[in-house]
Amino acid sequence: MQPILTPKEKAAVDAAAPETIEELIDRAGRAVARVALEMLGGSYGRIVRVIVGKGNNGNDGRVAAHILRSRGVNVEVIDAAVSPAVLPAADLVIDAAYGTGFNGTWNAPDVGTSPVLAVDIPSGVDALTGTISGSIIAADRTVTFQALAPGLLFTAGAQHAGTIDVADIGLNVSAATCHLVDGADVEAWWPKRPLDAHKWQGAVRVVAGSDGMTGAAALAAEAAARAGAGLVKLSVPGLMIVCRPEIVQTPLLAEDWSAEVLAEADRFGSLAIGPGLGRGHRTLQSVRACVASAPQPVVVDGDGLFALAHAEGGAASLLARRRHPTVLTPHDGEFRDLTGSLPGPDRISAARELAAHLGSTVLLKGPTTVVANPVGAALVVDHGDERLATAGSGDVLTGIIAAGLARGLEPLRSAAAAAWLHAEAGVLLPRRGMLAGDLVSTLPTVLAGVLSSQ
Template identity: 60%
Template sequence: MIAIVTPEEMRAVDAAAGEAPDVLIGRAGSAVARAAVRMMGGTYGRTVQVIVGKGNNGADGRVAAQRLAAQGVRVQLYEAHACPTALPPADLVIDAAYGTGFRGTWRPPAVGDTPVLAVDVPSGVDALTGEALGDVLAATRTVTFAALKPGLLIPPGSDLAGALELAPIGLEAQASARAHAHLVQHAGVALWVPCRDTAAHKWRAAVRIIAGSTGMTGAARLAAHAAMRAGAGMVHLSAPGTLVAQAPAEGVQRPLPTKGWAPEVLDTLDRFHSLVVGPGLGRDDDTAAQARMLAVEAPIPTVIDGDGLFAMAWNADGAAALLRRRTTPTVLTPHDGEYTLLTGAAPATDRLVAARRLAADTGCVVLLKGPATVVADPHGAALVVTTGDARLATAGTGDVLSGIIGALLAAGVPAL
């Protein structure tokens, strides 16, 4: 996993660095120059426009300009505060105007179709939240240093940053030590998933799913199929008041009455290792009451999704007070609308803070869905996932996610 640090944490890393600032600036500027050469495909006959500010970003840009000029590149420097409204044609523009500490706005020049290489963060992007602070010169590529910044991973900042390149400058260990968030990578996920041992049997990773309702059985079907595909040895599925057509052939359907079903489910959880409650369950008063009873009293790791989250929010004491009564690992999977139901307010622009706050209030692991999904635990540790795309903005993907998480919890994977 790759460390993610806030601008404040990065400033602390810089302040505690055991090397002179000029040394670190030299390394950063050299990394920018190398990225520039790669983007241009060489140096011969190339022209680069470099926009520089007064801070460390500008210093990085000046070093990059020196390195490129030494390799024969034609380089033109422009001060950010006196930059023309349009730059002449070039092979590359380097945006070294403003960095992670920038809080104002600026008016970037027009660059036409010239590729842009941003230094640390595109000028005008909030490195904490990803918000655009006025006009931003959209980058083709961004070179950032020592650790990733949240604003490079969260839209619109992630879109404005283009391709990300993390360059080492000698502060990686210090940044990693201060980081409380990390970017998830494929290799890391592969290490989390346990292998079945030779003595495994179907009841080693059993998942109980309470999902679906009349007219909403697709959610239950998707969750059950996902749990089976994600490695559950046994899946028992119940949709109160109805049966689910085309449920997994390997699974078991256990009928439940339309009302008053929670005690029956609680009495049959002894052989199961996780519970999924909520996808397509419905929102009538009795269903919500049964979902609350089940979620609070279930003695096994539990995923609460969809209508289960609505049920948690729809009570006089509030979701946090209810969920803090749970004694086993719990994963909440809200999108922004469900987050608003649970807390009474939309997620903050700092989505890491938003997820951490709900996790701390509820004592649960919170998976806050979005273009960059944030997963946070009650103690402040967080993971960010950026591998999803617009295909996930499709009905049913959340149901699949809940089934996958249920299977992983059943296999013994920690909630975070």
């Protein structure tokens, strides 16, 4: 996992370092010079323009400029405060104007088609949120130090940072409570099946779907099965639906079905509830009863979140009755149902605050997904893209999370690993014409690739 630090946390890490600030600037500048030389593909006679501000970010750029000059590069250092509106063409522009502590607006010069290397973060990007004000220079690569800033992973910051290099300059970031998840993490976390496994190890119960929304139920159930659940039992209240024959279906009453679900709940490793269930009064009552009393980890999505949000006394009061882990998977609209407002630009804080308030693990969906648990640990997944923005995609994610929970993976990692696997399935599929069902059928390929060493 790659640590993620807010600007305040990064400043505290810098202040706690035993090295002098001059030593840290020298290390950072040398790291910038190394990446610059890689991008240049040589040194002698190359032209580099370094835009520098008055702070430490600018000092990093000045050190890099000195090193590049010593290697035969023709370097021009430009003061960001008085830079011309248009820069002449160069083999590389190094943006060392402003770093993670910047507040304000910068009107960046036009660098034309020159390749750009940003130092720490593209100047003008808010390091906490990824938002921008004024104009910025889009980077082809960004070199940052020891830890990622959230602004490199969200909204405009993610779109303008290019390829990100995290350089080790010897800072201690072991106290970080937020991390970026990658495939190696998922490989290490996702549960292995023992040689003597049987189908009831990792069994998943799914209660989902309604008239006109049966696809949500099928997608969630089939995703759980594809993600490794030994057995999946599905109920669509009042209906029997068409789905894969490997999915066990059992009928439920159309209303007031919570007692039926809870009667056999202890046979299952997890319960997935909510996708496509509908919002009838008695359906919502049944959802609340199941969530409050289920004797296993529960993942709640879709109409299940609506049921919690509109529970008497609120979601927090109902969830306080639970004695087992809960994972909630809101998109922004469902987040608003639960809190009364949309998440702010600091999405990591938004997820953490909701998780603490509800005593649950919260997966806040978005182009960059944030998972937070009630004690403040957070994991970020930035692996997916626009292919996941399709009907039923969230139902697939619910099923994958349920499979991880059923096999004993703790909620924070189960949700984050599921988000990464879900995203990887999208990455392997065509950019046009992908449907949520394609994610389900691609999961075995994803798991085979990620878990190859198992």
